[in-house]
Amino acid sequence: MKGAKRLWLWFIGVNVALVGVILYSAMAPGALTKTMLLPGETSHGHYQIEMRCDVCHTEGNGIREDACLDCHAEELRLAKDTHPSSKFNDPVNAEMLATLDAQSCLTCHREHVQEQTLEMGLTMPSDYCYHCHQETLESRPSHANFAFDSCATAGCHNYHDNRALYENFLNKHASEEDFLAEMVGLVRPEKTPVFTAPNKNTAGLAAENTADISAEITADAPETFPSDPVILEEWASTAHAAAGVNCSDCHAPLTVSDTSTPNQPSETEPTWDAAVSHETCGRCHEQQLETFLQGHHGMRLAQDLSPMTPAQARLPMHVDAAHRELDCNACHTGHRFDTTFASVDACLTCHNDDHSNAFLQTSHFQAWQSELAGDSPQGSGVTCATCHMPRLEDDDGEVWVQHNQNANLRPNEKMIREVCMHCHGLAFSIDALADRELIRQCFGSSPSKHVESVDLAQSWFEEKERQKEARRKKRQSK
Ligand code: HEC
Ligand code: HEC
Ligand code: HEC
Ligand code: HEC
Ligand code: HEC
Ligand code: HEC
Ligand code: HEC
Ligand code: HEC
Ligand code: HEC
Ligand code: HEC
Structure with a gap:
């Protein structure tokens, strides 16, 4: 008898729970029902805002026409995109689209397909450059033995952003020392x-x-x-x-x-x-607020979702920080708004991966300690913020701090001009950023990789110079 009663109680309990779940999902259409409709895990770049299906999807679950450009157009413009869709309106290039529709972002960046998603939300095998650049292997003897899946590996080329990798730039900076004579970045006045x-x-x-x-x-x-x-x-x-x-x-x-x-x-x-909300700070610090909202720290707030917390992160974080909310005061704590604390210590209260933890053992950190002690000039130290939230100079010469920590993160060659080249030569910077193990150690030793692109560019220009010289001599002798 006792057993039957227990069974009944159990049965009622389960039913109440079930009704509860159904009621909850009906009343809170945000969370549960929406995730159930996702066909697969959303990418590293977007999972934070996946609850906002509507920023990408139409009512009928198609993709909104300008969804990608709504959020990314400015970034690609600043990157001087090497392959903007306008390039393929030119009849000379238009026929290339028959094999690969480079005018649609979705050709290369699909969503919720974790099993085929590479870094940077790329959902296309990385050897596709072949479709349009076959002739390069013929016209460049140096490239004859290169495989097509190597074009876009670290340090050679990118599809969108080649600001630090185009030939004239490589050649111009070819003979720089690894450590420049004067190693100082921008100073906040x-x-x-x-x-x-x-x-x-x-x-x-x-x-x-x-x-x-x-x-x-x-x-x-x-x-x-x-x-x-x-x-x-x-x-x-x-x-x-x-x-x-x-x-x-x-x-x-x-x-x-x-x-x-x-x-x-x-x-x-x-x-x-x-x-005090981020909007209050933003009334006086507009640029900082705007850029904060663009990166992983602020992107949920930008979509009217609850603030990002370490608990929601996919990267390793300190357990005791799990429920801290990412707002301006996550780094600018108390009433001191201490930028020294914000530059390293604040980051390490949340971040707990090998790279972040290794920072305190590096010569960059020593340089920062030396700057703080007044033993070396202002701007000569390197902090987490130096690389991830660099000081930038706007058109009026005003120095301000980029608050979008994703703006130069990937592909990491974005850091070269903005950060490394204040203190290091171009070839050294390319080598260091192509070395995954060195990144894991937060640049605690010299690069063990060598990317040939600077050498190739230099010999290409030397060869062209030789040919020009030969033609000139020939003309003279005539
Ligand atoms: C950052 C943009 C973005 C967000 C946010 C987003 N999706 Fe998607 N979703 C995409 C893209 C891109 C595709 C791939 C479309 C393609 O391959 O044609 C896709 C595909 C899908 C598909 C498959 C459609 C098909 O025809 O194969 C479903 C279902 C889907 N999304 C549901 C959702 C739901 C539900 C949410 C919200 C919980 C959501 N998505 C949030 C970008 C997004
Ligand atoms: C509501 C704004 C929004 C929309 C719409 C959106 N994105 Fe994003 N996307 C972001 C943010 C924010 C990030 C993270 C910060 C960053 O990496 O710049 C991001 C990151 C990315 C990344 C980098 C991923 C990484 O791991 O580094 C790619 C690629 C990307 N988006 C492509 C797309 C494409 C393609 C679409 C259209 C289907 C799209 N985005 C739609 C806001 C958006
Ligand atoms: C032909 C393939 C292809 C197409 C089409 C394409 N991308 Fe990309 N995208 C890439 C590759 C490859 C990367 C990895 C970094 C690189 O090589 O530039 C990337 C990286 C990105 C990133 C990461 C940051 C950066 O600056 O590189 C964003 C954001 C992005 N793409 C957005 C877009 C948007 C928006 C569109 C549509 C207008 C688009 N992509 C169309 C191949 C493509
Ligand atoms: C759909 C065709 C297409 C694909 C795919 C493609 N490209 Fe291109 N690429 C072009 C066109 C067109 C140009 C412009 C050529 C010109 O202006 O002379 C170009 C230009 C470039 C340039 C600049 C050359 C210069 O000096 O201006 C680089 C670098 C480049 N592509 C690299 C790549 C890499 C790396 C990939 C693969 C990740 C790739 N491309 C995939 C069509 C394509
Ligand atoms: C630049 C903006 C700013 C100014 C100016 C400012 N505060 Fe605050 N205050 C904050 C922020 C940010 C918080 C933290 C709020 C939160 O955690 O949501 C805070 C929190 C507080 C709190 C509650 C939390 C605590 O630490 O106990 C008190 C009390 C407070 N402030 C008093 C003051 C007083 C008194 C002044 C003037 C002497 C002042 N504040 C000036 C930004 C400011
Ligand atoms: C009413 C205007 C106003 C508000 C609101 C405001 N600030 Fe400021 N803040 C200033 C001014 C003015 C300065 C000094 C000049 C400068 O650095 O631009 C300053 C300086 C700063 C600095 C630099 C401190 C230093 O030592 O160099 C930080 C960091 C800062 N504010 C953060 C915040 C945060 C976070 C909030 C919101 C909690 C906030 N501010 C709210 C006006 C404001
Ligand atoms: C991830 C940590 C972090 C967050 C979150 C953050 N800041 Fe900062 N902020 C910093 C660091 C680090 C510096 C100083 C960097 C330096 O000295 O080069 C700084 C500097 C500043 C400065 C002074 C330098 C300048 O740009 O003129 C202001 C003002 C500022 N922050 C405002 C804000 C506001 C407003 C928010 C919220 C929208 C915010 N910060 C959120 C880390 C952060
Ligand atoms: C309150 C906790 C907290 C603080 C403080 C904080 N972060 Fe973060 N950070 C996060 C979370 C959470 C993410 C999102 C991680 C994810 O999407 O998996 C993130 C993302 C990032 C990313 C992007 C990683 C990626 O793969 O896209 C970088 C870079 C970063 N933080 C650097 C910093 C730096 C530098 C500081 C200090 C100036 C800092 N963070 C301070 C919690 C924090
Ligand atoms: C000398 C420049 C430099 C310094 C200093 C630096 N980082 Fe990084 N960080 C990088 C580079 C480069 C990457 C790799 C980007 C890529 O290729 O994905 C990176 C990646 C990251 C990531 C993303 C890791 C991931 O797996 O996605 C986080 C988070 C981060 N850094 C936080 C920090 C913190 C916190 C500090 C200080 C304790 C710090 N970094 C110091 C250059 C630097
Ligand atoms: C403000 C100047 C400054 C900036 C910016 C800077 N560095 Fe450094 N870097 C230094 C100094 C100083 C050293 C130590 C030199 C020495 O040991 O004499 C160093 C050393 C290094 C080392 C060698 C470490 C060792 O212990 O042998 C690497 C690798 C490195 N930096 C990579 C980078 C990369 C990659 C960037 C850009 C993301 C960068 N640095 C940005 C100043 C800077």
Whole structure:
């Protein structure tokens, strides 16, 4: 009798659970039902946003026409794409499309087909260059013995981005030393405060929590707010206070009209919000916000999904960081906004792969320690951020920090011009980036690979020069 009762209870339990699951998937169409419809695992580049089927798919599950270019056009433009679809509108090249439709991204980048997906979302065997470039093997004696699956291997050519690999560039930088005479990158200028605090409606805000700071600014946190000496001290000693950015500039709640104009706490809204969102930071740091939203750290926020967390990552992460949310304050913690901490220590609170962990043993890290100690010039150190969030110079000569850590990650030759060539020669940089084992050790020793492209380019130009010279001599002797 007892057994039957237990069976019944079990039966009821299972049914309740089942109904629960069905109800849940009906009520929360986001998660469960959507993943069930996925034909296979989504690629490394997109799995974070796979829940947003609609950014790529039409209602009928086709692919939206401009989906890929909506998000990637700018990147390919900056990469000076070697094979844009416009190249194939030219009748001379158009016939190539008969064998391989290079005007459609999907020819080479399909989705949810994990078993045939290579690096960078490539779903095409890597020897296809053959279809259009057969003649190269004939016209270039040096290439006669090359296999077609080697064209696009590290260090030789890329399909889209050849900014550091085209012949004239290779030749021009052929004779550079491995270590340049002057090894310094860009320096972030000491900013003189440029921010003028908007005319704030200070209703509800009182000048109670006074902190003694040079910029003669008084903290404007609400009177009822228990003044926290640590926060006051941290805020008062940093660029924000110096620039006149006050508590309320970050902590007054955003209202709809605030998102485009400087902060104006309204009288009807509450005047304090303890949580500060990336959008608040972005009102004053537009470029940083925009680029942050483009990479793996911010791409979920860009699609109105919950923030990325280490728990959702496919790369190895520290277990105790699993539920930390990727927002601006993931790296800019506390009220110090300490860029030294953000450049290495912050990264290592989450990242836990061989490459990241090896960094502290490298000569790059030593160079950074030496810069911090004041023993070598500013800009001579190398941090995680030097490579992954490089300082860039915009058209007005203004130095700012790229916050999309995927912008130069793959193919990794994107790092050459932006990063390595501040300090190293081109050939050395190409060799180092083609060496997977060296990357795993975070560049802790010299490259053990040698890519021939610089040598080939140099001898190609020398040969052309010799031919020209011979023709000139011939003409002269006539
Ligand atoms: C980043 C873009 C992207 C996102 C996001 C995305 N997909 Fe896809 N999906 C693709 C691409 C590209 C293909 C391949 C189309 C092709 O081969 O013609 C595809 C193929 C499919 C197919 C197979 C269709 C067929 O005709 O073979 C299904 C089913 C599918 N996706 C479902 C989903 C669902 C469900 C979601 C959301 C949970 C989703 N996809 C999210 C890009 C995406
Ligand atoms: C909603 C915006 C969005 C759409 C739509 C989208 N992508 Fe992406 N894609 C991203 C982001 C964000 C990344 C990750 C950051 C990066 O690698 O630049 C990415 C990464 C990639 C990568 C690099 C993968 C890697 O592992 O390095 C490729 C290739 C790519 N996308 C191709 C496509 C193609 C082809 C389509 C059209 C089917 C497409 N994307 C549609 C946003 C998008
Ligand atoms: C004929 C094959 C082919 C086609 C067509 C193609 N790609 Fe690629 N794509 C590649 C290869 C190969 C890579 C790997 C890196 C490389 O060689 O440039 C790549 C890499 C990428 C990347 C990674 C970052 C980068 O800059 O290389 C993105 C993003 C990308 N493709 C987007 C697109 C989009 C968007 C389209 C359509 C407009 C497209 N691709 C069409 C072959 C192709
Ligand atoms: C669908 C045909 C097609 C495919 C496939 C193709 N290419 Fe090309 N490629 C072209 C065309 C067309 C040009 C432009 C030629 C020109 O302007 O003289 C070009 C130009 C180039 C250039 C620049 C040459 C220069 O000096 O301007 C490089 C490098 C290159 N391709 C490499 C590759 C690699 C590597 C692959 C394979 C990953 C590949 N291509 C696949 C059609 C193709
Ligand atoms: C540049 C923007 C910025 C300024 C200026 C700023 N804060 Fe904050 N504050 C933040 C951020 C970011 C957080 C963390 C919020 C979160 O975790 O969501 C925070 C959190 C807090 C918290 C709650 C969390 C904690 O650490 O206990 C208090 C209290 C606080 N701030 C007080 C102040 C006071 C007082 C001032 C002025 C002296 C001030 N803040 C100025 C950005 C700012
Ligand atoms: C009301 C405008 C404003 C807001 C809101 C704001 N900042 Fe700033 N921030 C500034 C100004 C002005 C400077 C100093 C000049 C500069 O570096 O551009 C600055 C400097 C910085 C610096 C450089 C510090 C240094 O030591 O060089 C960081 C990092 C920073 N802010 C991050 C943030 C983050 C993260 C948030 C959001 C939590 C935020 N800011 C919110 C105006 C603002
Ligand atoms: C992955 C870590 C990380 C995240 C997330 C991050 N930052 Fe930064 N940020 C850094 C590092 C590292 C530096 C300093 C790099 C250097 O000195 O070269 C920096 C520098 C800055 C600076 C000063 C330099 C400049 O660009 O003028 C500002 C302002 C800034 N960040 C704002 C933001 C804002 C706003 C967000 C959120 C949208 C954000 N950061 C998110 C790591 C991060
Ligand atoms: C709060 C945790 C956290 C912090 C802090 C953090 N990251 Fe990340 N990072 C992540 C997560 C999560 C991903 C996404 C991993 C994935 O998609 O598998 C990621 C992705 C990346 C990627 C892209 C990897 C790829 O294969 O596409 C790079 C590069 C990276 N982070 C570098 C850094 C650097 C440099 C810093 C410090 C300036 C940093 N991260 C700080 C959690 C963090
Ligand atoms: C000298 C430049 C350099 C430095 C310094 C550096 N990295 Fe990298 N990192 C690279 C290169 C190159 C790659 C490989 C990109 C590729 O080819 O996929 C890489 C890859 C990564 C990846 C992606 C790994 C994967 O498997 O997809 C992460 C995450 C990362 N780095 C984080 C960090 C962190 C955190 C630090 C500091 C502790 C750091 N890196 C220091 C150059 C650097
Ligand atoms: C700001 C300058 C700077 C930048 C940028 C830089 N490096 Fe270095 N690199 C150095 C210094 C300094 C050393 C140590 C030289 C020495 O030992 O005398 C070094 C050493 C190396 C070594 C040899 C390590 C050893 O212990 O033998 C490799 C490999 C290397 N760098 C690769 C790279 C690559 C790849 C990039 C670009 C992604 C890069 N570096 C960017 C300054 C830089």
